[in-house]
Amino acid sequence: MRSRTAMRSTTVSQHSLSRSLSRRGLLRLGGALAGAAAGGALLAGYASSDDRRTTIRFLQNKPEAIPYFDKLIEEFHRAQSEVYVVHDSTPAALTPQFARGTPPDLGCYNYNLETSNFLARGELSDLGRLPEARRIDAQVQDLVGQYAQYKSETSVLPYSVTAAGVIYNKDLFEKAGVAIPRTWTELLKACRTFKAQGIVPVLQTYKETWTLSQGLFDYVSGSALDVAGFFTRLKELGPKAGPGAEVSFGKDFKDAVEKMLVLASYTNADAPSRTYYDGNVAFAHGKAAMYLQGPWAIGEIEKINPKARLGTFALPATEDPEDVKVRVNLDLALWIPDASEERNAATAFLRYLMRPEVMDAYNAKHLAWSPTRNAPAMRDGRVAGIQSYVDAGRFYQGAGTYFPGAIPLGNYLQELLIGGNADAFLRKLDDDWARYAQRSL
C-alpha cells in the first residue's frame, strides 16, 4: 500500500499537493500525527528514565507499519543500552529537512528517483564497508544504482522489495474459460474472449495519473524492452538526448506504446473519469477480469468484497514467455545522512534492523521479499503467481519511476489514452527529456 503512494511521489510528484490533500493523504496525515505523538511520548519517557543513551531519529514512511516498528524499537531498547530510537513516521517534510541540514539520523524509506536525489547530491554516508552491505543480493543492489550513483559509494541498502503484476479475478477467468496468458498474443486473445462475453477485459482509472504510469506504462514497457538499459544509455547521452538521438523514446518505446494503446482499447468506457478508489470498488464487484494494479490494491479490494478470489500474473508484452518479467519496487531501503551527528548510533540500529531474523520477519509480514542472498521465499497465495519471477531474478523497476518530477509523465499518459496519438506522446517525452538533460544532467 505504501509503495503505491511513494510511487506516485516519483512519477507525478508535481502533484504533491493533491497527494497530501487526497483522502489517502489525510489518512496518512492522521497516522503521521499519531506517530509523532507516539514519538513525543517515547522521548518524554526516555528523558525521565535513562539519560546516558544517545538519541537518534529513525524515519520510516509506511503508515501501516507504525505499530510494527514501535514494537521493534522497544525490543531494540531492551537488547542494548547505548542507543535510544525516536520513531518518526512523518515523511512529508523529508526534502525540507535535507534543505535545512537536519535530516533524520537513519532513514528506512521507499527508494525511488526522488530519494535518489539525496544520494546523487552526496548527502548520504557510505555504508559499503559494513558486513551487512555485503549480504545484499547484487542484483537488488543494482536497482539502487539504476537511479543514481555518487562516486563508487554504497550509501543505500535495500531492505524490503515488493513485486507487482496484473491482478485478475479467478471466477471470471474460469467462467470465460481463459487460462493465464503467457504471451502478448494470448493476452489479446483473452481480451477478445472477455469482450465477446460482455465482460470488461481490463479495468483502468485514468483520472488518477499515477495508476497509468505504474500500471499500463510500467507493465507493458517492462517486458517489451530493457528498461534499465534504456535509461542508462539515455543518461549517457546527457544533454545530447533528443528526438533524433540514437537512443530515444521515439525509437525504443514505439512498439511498447503502440501495445499500450491496443491494450487500452479493451478498457472500461468510463476509465477517463474513474479514480483508484472507483477502480477498487468496481473490481471487487467483478466488473472486470483484469486490473493493472499492484499488491497494495489486493487488501483494499478484499475489504470491499472479502469473497473476491484474486490472483496475480506478470503482464506479457512480448511473444517469448522467457522475456516476461515483474515490476519491483524498493519499498524500503536504509540510509544514513552525512548531516547526522549520531552516525555511529544510527549504524548500530541499522545493523540490528539488518539481522536476518528481524529483516525476514518484517518482509514476511508485509507481502514483500528480503533483498539478501539466501533469503527465504515469500509464500502467499495472492502473489504466488509472480514468486517464480522474483526467485529467478526476472524483474525490473518500472519505466515510470525513472522520470524526474519535472516531466509530467502521468499527464502525458492521460493525454495519450484519451487522444490516442502515440507519436505526439513519444515526441513530447523526447523533447522534455532533452530539456531536462540540458538543465540537470
Add this chain to the structure above:
Amino acid sequence: MSAPAAIKTRPARSTAPPGPATARRRKADRTYYLMLVPAVLLFTVFISLTGLVGMFYSLTNYAGFGDWKFIGLRNYTSMLGDPRILESYGFTIWFAVVTTVVVNAVALLLAIGLNGRIKWKTGLRGIYFIPMVISGIVIAYVFNYLFSTAAPALATQLGWTAGQSSILANENWAWLAVVIVTAWQATPSALIIYLAGLMAIPKEVYEAAELDGAGGWRRFRSITFPLLIGYVVINTILGFKGFLNAYDIIVGLTNGGPGTATMSVAMTIFSGFDGGEYAFQMANAVVFFVFTLAVSLLQLLFVRNREVNLS
C-alpha cells in the same frame, strides 16, 4: 460619517497651544512608525529577502539541498523553448481573462437583483456569500465529484449522450470547468463590492430618471453602470491578479489534466521543489513575478486615468 468627525476634531486642534500640538504630532509619528516597522520587517525578511534568495538560486542548478554551481542564464534560456512553460502561461492568462469577465458579469447581475425590492433580501445575500467562506480545495473536491460522477449519471438518465463523459476528462473543455468553479467561489467578493457601489448611488437620480420616462435598461446603461465603473475597475484588477495565481481549485479538480491542458503557472513553479528542478522553477517564478508586476503597473496606469475621468 466623515463629516461630523472632521467637525469634532477641528476645534480641538485650533484651540490647543502651539507647543503641545507639535509634541502631539511627533508622538503620532512615532505611533505610525511603531505600526509600520514590524510590518516592514516581516515583509522584508519573509518576502523580499526570500525573493532575492530565490532570484540568486535561479542562476544556479541548486536542487534545494546538496552540491550546486552557477550556470548563468541557462535556466532562463531553457524556459523560452519549453512548450510546457509557454502553454502554462497561455492557459493561465486565458483562464484569468475569462474568469474575470464571468465573475464580473455574474456578480453585477446578482448585485442588481439583490439590491432591488425583493423578499428575503438579507437571507439571500447571506446565501450568496457562502462560497466565499469555504476553502477552495473543498469546493474543488465537491465539484470534482459532481462533474465526474453526478453530471454523467444525470446525463445518462436524460439520454443526453454528449454529457455522459465527464467534462474534466475532456481536453478541450476542462478549462471551462475550472472557470465555472473558480467563478462560483470568487463571485461573492465581487458581489459585495458591487452591492456597496449600488447602495452609494442616490435614489433621487433614479426617481428623476423615472419621471423622465427612462426604462429599466436605459437606467442601467445611463446611470447604474457609469456610476459603478470605479467598482468594475477595482473588481477587475483584484480579480485578474488573483486568478493569475490559480492553484488550489485546479489541483482539486483536474490536477492540471487531462494531459497538461489545465496546468497553471503556479502549479508548474511548485512542481520544481519536488521534481528536483528547484533552480529552474525559481527562474520561472522570477519571470512570472516580472510579468505580474508589468500587468499591475498597466492596470495602475489605467486606474489613474479612470480616476481623472470620474472626478
